[in-house]
Amino acid sequence: MAAPKVLISDALSDAAVQIFRDRGIDVDFIPDLGKDKAAFAAIVGHYDGLAIRSASKVTSKVIAEAGRLRVIGRAGIGVDNVDVPAATARGIIVMNTPFGNSITTAEHAIALMFALARQLPQADASTQAGKWEKNRFMGVELTAKTLGVIGCGNIGAIVADRAIGLKIKVVAYDPYLSPERAVELGVEKVELDALLARADIITLHVPMTDKTRNILSAEALAKTKRGVRIINCARGGLVDEVALRAALDSGHVAGAALDVFVTEPATENPLFGHPNVICTPHLGASTNEAQENVALQVAEQMSDYLLQGAITNAINFPSISADEAPRLKPFVALAEKLGSFLGQLTEAPIKGIRITYEGAVAAMNTRALTSAAITGVLRPFLQDINMVSAPALARERGIVVDEIKREGAVTDFESVIRITVIAEDMPRDAAGTVFHDGKPRVIEIRSIAIDAAFAPQMLYVRNHDKPGFIGRLGSILGDAGVNVATFNLGREEEGGSAICLCAVDAPVSDAVLKQIDAIPQVRRVRAVSF
Template sequence: MPAPKVLISDALSDAAVQIFRDRGIEADFRPDLGKDKEALAAIIGGYDGLAIRSATRVTPKLLAAAPRLKVIGRAGIGVDNVDVPAATARGVIVMNTPFGNAITTAEHAIALMFALARQIPQADASTQGGRWEKNRFLGVELTGKTLGVIGCGNIGAIVADRAIGLKLKVVAYDPFLSPERAVAIGVEKVELDALLARADLITLHVPMTDKTRNILSAENLARAKRGVRIVNCARGGLVDEAALRAALDSGHVAGAAFDVFVTEPAIDNPLFGHPNVVCTPHLGASTAEAQENVALQVAEQMSDYLVSGAISNAVNFPSISADEAPRLKPFVALAEKLGSFLGQLTDAAVTGIRVTYEGQVAGMNTRALTAAAVTGVLRPFLPDINMVSGPAIARERGIVVDEIKREGGNGDYESVIRITVEAEDMPRDAAGTVFHDGKPRVIEIRSIEIEAPFAPHMLYVRNHDKPGFVGRFGSVLGEAGVNVATFNLGREAEGGNAIAFVAVDGPVSAEVLARIEAIPQVKRVRPVSF
């Protein structure tokens, strides 16, 4: 059998390239190829693996030209430059290195705090320009100030630890941070409004999701403490840049330091040119140590997969053996989709996830299935999460994950997976199974029996079981041109609580959702996607 071949189309260290070769893998190191998509597409068909950083874009067109490709390894956290659904559809594993640059990014955030507090870049430019403006650059001390950390996961917790060492008081807003974890890392858990009111400095360490986009909006910036300084080394778009510029101009915000921007490369930006703004070109992960760590890590992971079939840090598949894969695959899909459904319904902080296995599935590799369930629950809030890192991230945030196995089953189905998400407001639960066609289905929501397949776009409706609901609901969708693929109903008892789980052909607008919610029988409507 010929040795596996890996193409390295972005810059990786010599040591990382040597890892492939030491494992018997033929490594073709062409670090400039990622910038030439046509040249890359012309040769990709001869490789089993593709090792990249951020310059190479993996599109459906490139994947179509790569019939041999088995694994893509991204040296770094984000996989925005990889079409993961397209890779999954072609059976290509996509791996990343989720923890290789956490310290480096945290240190950059701390560096920007000092730069803001002491106006170091401005003072440097002035001094080297021949001006001795000692009285112009009056700074502020960090000691004794309150730092507000928005997002206290891996990187945020490191920033908090460093800040505590610098004698700052740290308050943190993170719906997934448990009170116990907050105590353990020495921060005070608060709601966002309290953080805005108290923080002298704010640093952001959350992923970009629908819930975090413009988390520092014009309204939230107005609620912030006057004279606050803001640092963003996470993702562009977490702060409304135009609103921040206005707050800087008015003096409400004393300064800002940004490493990330809505549009990158950032050639022009509303923040540029303000005397109290410090900007860097997305340097958060740019240290020699971090670049080397992620390069070595991705080379090890890809080699393990190509040589032995072991999978680690895959964003589109759990860590399971080749022998288990065919039997587990539909149940992995079921667990993740059930978890994602419940995660999309949950707005309050998640405190626990309980996964119950009934029947034959209880005898399978439930560790992989639980990882899939946890990933599904958390992915609406943490899009970079994967089935390997999911359980670790849950532990890190103090989320208790429990498994219950009942091999006897419940009699109605050969196998059932039941997930309960405990949140600070209320628990939410759903159950599902895999039929003989291999497709996962929901069989119970909120203890109400229902049978419904999953679809890319769905509407979940809670309603009163009263005459007229179905007709009005259908009319609203029809008038809006929304085509229904499947329509499934369930109820507790006649005239009581009921649910509808409806597959539609595309996303439903906010206006249509508002019209559905206005139907007298409707308690709640939520769009969900899979």
């Protein structure tokens, strides 16, 4: 099997390049390629992986040319330069390195807090201009002040920790911050309005979403204490820049320090030129240590995925560790094949998909298995669907996906996956397991026990358990020149509903299916493929 190939189209460290090579991955390091859109698009289709920083713009047009591409790795946290929906639609994993520059970004926020409190840039410029304006630069002491942290995730938590070490009281607004985690961090969890009313300094550490856009709007700024200071090292657009300028002009906001802006590169901005504003050119991650860390991290992550199937820090897919990947692989195949089987039997619109995990499999990374199951169910209707895009496509179509785990379930098998497809006409269900040989098998259809291995071409027949069916079926297939590889039967009770699932060596034509359907005992027949 040929080694995976990776293209590095932005500047990464030599050590990061060497990681790929040491892992046995072919790598082309062309650090300025991302700046040449035409040349970039022309060769990206030759690679399995793409490692970038911020210069390479991975647009939908670029992705359309990337037929082989399996993973995009962004050395850094922001993926604004990647069309993630387009990548997702093509089944391309998009990874970032959210923790490689966390300390550096947090330290920059703390540095800006000191700079604001003591007007350091303004005092430096004045002094170097030959002035000695000691009385002009009257600062404020940070000890015993209240710092409001909006977003107490990885970076926000580091900022809080450093601030507490400076004897600053920290209040935090974060809907996802648990009370237990707040106690552990030593911060007081509050609602946003309470933070605005109490904080002497506000620092932002949230991603840009529809909910966080302009979280510091004119209305929000009006709720802050007079004399508040604002710091933003997260994302441009979290603060309404025009409203902030007005609040600075009125004196309600004493000062602001910003590392990020709505439009970048920021060559002009409403905040530029104000005497109480400090601006830096998106330097949050700009230290030697951070740049090296994210480069090494993205190289390791991409190598793990290309060689082992491990997924770390993906934007558009659940994480799978290197230890999990080998154990998950046969269950991913089982979930997708079970889903595909039911999807091929379903013609009515699908309203919901329920996946139940019983036994040992319930303790595994079931999010990846659920994605596989959705992929299988919907592939007969959406040919371009893949494990990465499946959950989003299900949501778009209003399909409710339920996941149930029963770790302590008592069954005849160590692990069982059950899938129920809820369609407008009726529900359809099947269950399967993985034997010690690693091969997925069907063990139940419509609550009828059966034991069948999956094969590329199969015939599914629902029938009455009456004499003569097997002979008639065999004769029709034999007369048509269709060889039966395996033949598996199950029934509810003697003389009741029964199921036949057999593997055949060639596709069964519509004409042959009609002959089988005409057998008196047959209730339904379908050809299925995997």
